[in-house]
Amino acid sequence: MNFLNNKKEKIFNFSKGNLSTGFTLIEVMISIGLFTVIMIIGITAILNVNNTYRKSRSMRSAIDNLSFIMEDMARNIRLGSLYRCLDDENEINPTTIEDPLDGVGCSGIAFEPFYDPISGEDDNLAVADQNIYLISPDGDLFKGKRGANFTDSDSPGVGIPMNSTDLKIDYVNSGFTIYGSSLNTDGEQPSVLIILSGTVQVGNSTSDFNLQTTVSQRLLDYPPNP
């Protein structure tokens, strides 16, 4: 008891002894200075991580979007037939769209879909149901059925842009190169070389991408189509 009392006295007796003297001004300034420096370094690091995280998140979603576009095109074109090169939107409506046509670096492609679950038709002669992928000069990639106002953004037409707003497709370099599209005469199974090039906008910076793949038509170019 006596010992405890002594201790208490020593700690809490502020009226005498060294414990009651407090810090000097210099000590307080140095400690506050150190604290500030350390906090600035720490907070900058945390903010940086947060920034990088946001950047990498938007990068990731853009890459997912890109992957989706490429996969969608590859799968649908593979199962389609009668590939036709399109240079611009004006070539969508003439009936020549039903004829296959080779081309290098076409900004769009029209093709007969493999199977249309809405109309139940899957024959090559069903007109006006061509599937279309088209890259607009503004850098958007449209997908849709053949129809009026395909890429019109004011009065939404048939085409729907597949790319998110932070993803821009390069109009000049991207495109479709179609080989061996003609029917039964060239001894060449139709194939399409797809090139997707462009930029991803991430915050204030941009990142380029260049994707390429080839798809080979699954429907054999034989026997003769009617």
Add this chain to the structure above:
Amino acid sequence: MNIFFKTENKGFTLVETLVAVAIFATSITALISITARGINNNIFVKNKLIASYLSQEGVELVRNMRDSAVLPENSVPWDVFLSDTENWIGECYSSTVQGSNACYVDGATSELSAFECIDGVCPVLGFDEQSSTYSYSVITDSIFTRTITVRPIESGNNQEVLVDSIVEWSQGSNTYRVSYKYNLFNWFDPPPQL
């Protein structure tokens, strides 16, 4: 008696300061290295996406050659398709399961043909900035190498072959690879004639 207050006005020792600074530095370093890793992973994901489509292109090209071969304009028998090194995939095909023949095929040409990879080492795919095309006719190298092999599923039976398209690239000190596999059959035997 009282370990907290037995010495009154000593301040920190050098060792204590060092330990404190070390702990602080470690935590900041960990934070920064995680950030750097995140950026690196992003580059990796982008490269992997490119590589997987280039790899898919490899199997599609071989399939396209097979389909062209059975068209009546060519009417190439299966055995000839597998062994012809001039027009078809003879350079890619090994007749045994362990075979090491490998080839490369350029996707950006209208006439597909397979070329031999000497000792299994294929050339690096070129990349043309002007047209954004991966091709072998371009001088500038990309970071991707594509190796295509064709082997029977079981030795002594070539009716079903396994097409393997491997794309490799190095990033930092690591080498990564993406592989697509596709089985092809002797589809028409004999192939249709005109």
